[in-house]
Amino acid sequence: MSSIDSRRRAVGASSRSQPSRQSTRASRRALSVTIGVALAIGAVITAFPLFWMLSGSLKPHRESISYPPQLLPQNPTLDQYVRLFTELDFGRYLVNTVIVVLIGGVGILLMAMAGYAFAKFDFRGKGWMFFLVLATLMIPVQVTMIPTYLILNSMKLTNTLVGIALPTLVSGFSIFLFRQFMSTVPTELLEAARLDGAGEFRTFWQVVLPLSKPILAVQAVLTFISGWNSFLWPLIIASDQKLYTLSVGLSLLNKQISVDPSLQMAAASVMVVPVLIVFIVFQRYVVQGFALSGLK
Template sequence: MAAKRIEKTVMIVLLIVVGVLMMIPFIWMLGSSFKPESEFTAIPPTVFPKAPTLEHYKKLFVEMNFLIYLKNTLVIVIWSFVGLFLNAIAGYAFAKFEFPGKNKFFYIILATMMIPSQVTMIPTYLIINEMGLTNTMAGIVLPSLVGAFGIFLFRQFMTTIPDDLMEAARLDGAGELLIFFRLILPIVKPVFAVQGILTFIGAWNSFLWPLIIANDESLYTLSVGLSLLKGQYGTNFGLQMAGAAFMVVPIIIIFTFFQKHIIEGYTISGMK
């Protein structure tokens, strides 16, 4: 018992030390975002600012276009969650309905998961261009509205739901939409939590496709704006740290609040 207790204590201490080491870059970034310019050249360097200031954050939103970038990013996030519901509906159709070519369509969708996004980027751009949607928010949002992985994950989970539940709801007079929203969605909540986090992170960090499609700076996202920040203000380290912190902190907050659901979703998906 004593040996096991010592081993457990050593593991806990080791995990704490490794966790602190991994957090050092994030703590440095967050502290540096509040430092005045004079502290960046101070010797010895400081982790936490001696004279905290909000100057860099004010400059981001007052003198630069980060409010516009934030609005565009939030629009993409909202439409990505609409796409999440479309993925769930498609997964529900493949799991619980019979229609001609069902398996063939599903295998084709699975096959697209093996194709790198870089391969389809040029054809997708040509299609968007032919539709006249370049340099528009619709052109940025549409290609990523649905995804093969989301459809696959929802379909695999929904196949485990007993058909008897749906038949009982139909006998009570419930329509298919009511069954989906009132019966199916509560059951697949763990999968929604996992997919919701992945969807939010992907939309929040969207960079390459908006950069390709958007020619107007008014359509740029936060990631694109942050890359411009590195080029135009390469020597202003406080401004860059503020921009990076503004990108990272929301993701950490979202993960912190939904951590339980994420772990539960991965656990249940693994069991299924």
């Protein structure tokens, strides 16, 4: 009888626990739905300016200044983009920007070498040198613009694309990221490569760099965005309009052309869309690189 009573009690307890479990599942589902709706609303609010920019760039001039404004173009056209690269100098600005970004890309290798040295080598003054690298993060870029301009002027690099890209070759923050990431590379793997007869440069090139793809992707995206969106420095160092970058050309467009929202939206799209494409392509590596570097 006692065993039968215990079974009945167990069945009764399980029957009473089922509604509580169902209510817990329902509350979790409601919470998930609420969070999903909130995230969807936030995504729509965030993406709406980008959608409005792309939509406005496809509108004819009449539709762009019509009131009330329309969300979608009635007669979409690419005339504004054609006008940017035929009547205006945006083709030249685009080439200049790409050249500046490519020159700045050389700095990725230099910063990777510096980060590798701080992570895996012991030498005199290593702590103080790394402290000086971190100290540069506390100095605003605007403070160093005049000394940098004077140095480049003495080297006759003002009003050149090399002079525009040269200050972006090295960044203290990027060296810090490389150092954090390369500290996770096993030292035993490097010692094994050296025992096999590999020199330091070959070890760095064939062992360390292949393992550093996530942080290289992070630096590639950061370097691309920095060079692509650079405005103040190219405006200062380039006196020739033929050396302007896209950001400077966009600012110049707003002063040269009367109110033409569709043309300005098209120019802004040329500035923004490549950055979004690069970030989407490297997004997985960017997240992985920041996570492995200890920055969360």
